[in-house]
Amino acid sequence: MIDFFSQPTNLWFVVIAFLTLIASLGVVAGEKVMHLALNLGGSFAGVAALFVLLQSPFLAIAQVLIYVGAILVMILFGLMLTGAHATEPTGVETGKKVTVATAVIVLTALTIWGVYGSAGRWPVVPSGLDTSLTALGQALYGHWGVAFEAASTLLLAALVGAIVVSRREDDEA
Amino acid sequence: MIGLGPYVALGAVLFAIGAYGALTRHNPIAVLMCIEMMLNAANINFVAFSSFGGSIDGQIFVIFSLVVAACEAATGLALVLGVYRNRDIQEIGDMHLLKW
Known part of the structure; x- marks a missing residue:
């Protein structure tokens, strides 16, 4: 320890x-x-x-x-x-909370058990990967270029959608 | 040096906390916060696997995950505000117009 x-x-x-x-x-x-x-x-x-x-x-x-x-x-x-x-509100729906907590705790325990059950085969030392801005940028705009453009389209669509949804109805003319 | 295990375990615990909150909270914005926390837990795993596994793709995925989280927060808050303004609903359980 x-x-x-x-x-x-x-x-x-x-x-x-x-x-x-x-x-x-x-x-x-x-x-x-x-x-x-x-x-x-x-x-x-x-x-x-x-x-x-x-x-x-x-x-x-x-x-x-x-x-x-x-x-x-x-x-x-x-x-x-x-x-x-x-x-x-506090102190309501205790039964639901207990059920959800039990399910979540069991699933987490299973995950952690799976992680440590196979821990011997997992890497222990960081790989010394080059995470500089240059390497990241080259991967992002090179290999992942199309996905990057798709993500920017998604962001644009989401923001336009958010404006349309939150606009007041009586503003329409 | 701690290995990959503790990071993945922390990600699992953080995800579990977020899932519990998303299922039990009553305020719609609190539910959104818990969903953001679950996305964060996934990001920890992406970066940990990328750092220990030796591939930069995990880091790229975190950037895409950030984009999706921003989209989710923007549209989610717009929907919550719209529902609040048009129907004066503050509890997520009251949004049951489409409930069978």
Whole structure:
């Protein structure tokens, strides 16, 4: 155990994983919807920190910019427009919650059992992959060029659709 | 050095937390938040497999996943706002017009 924590990467992983899980549990267990959104920001930031640990600094920056910077702000705007003081009812539907929790815990336990049952055959050392911006850009615009264009079309269609859906009816002229 | 296992396990736990929230929350926007968390858990797995497996494709998939998450948040919030404005519904259980 001492051996495990003597390596800084392991220590950082445990700390970041703990904080991420605490924030994620806050999203699920909190009462005020505004607090849930702030916990969600912590969860997003924790995942970004994990990306740094996995030697993917560009994805970490993209995670912070897009999730914390754009999606979380959009969610906060949505909350403010639909009632920021909304609270989640507590102590209702206990039977449903127990059922869902049991199913989810069993599935997770099976997954983790599968992961560690085959752990001996899985790589333990990072492959030293070149994750520089150059390599990422060449893969994105070279091999994945068509998919990139499709993704940009999807984003455009989704944003136009969002505007059409949220426009007031009486604006039509 | 920790291996691939802890990252995949963390992804599984994060996904489970998100799934539980998405199935039990009452506020539509809270459900959207939990779905974003599940997408994040998948992203952890993509990056971990890419980093340990030696292929950059996993990182590219995370970028596409970010695009889809942004689309989902934009359209989802527009739908929630539309329903809230036209029907004054705040609980996801009240949206049962199409329920059989």
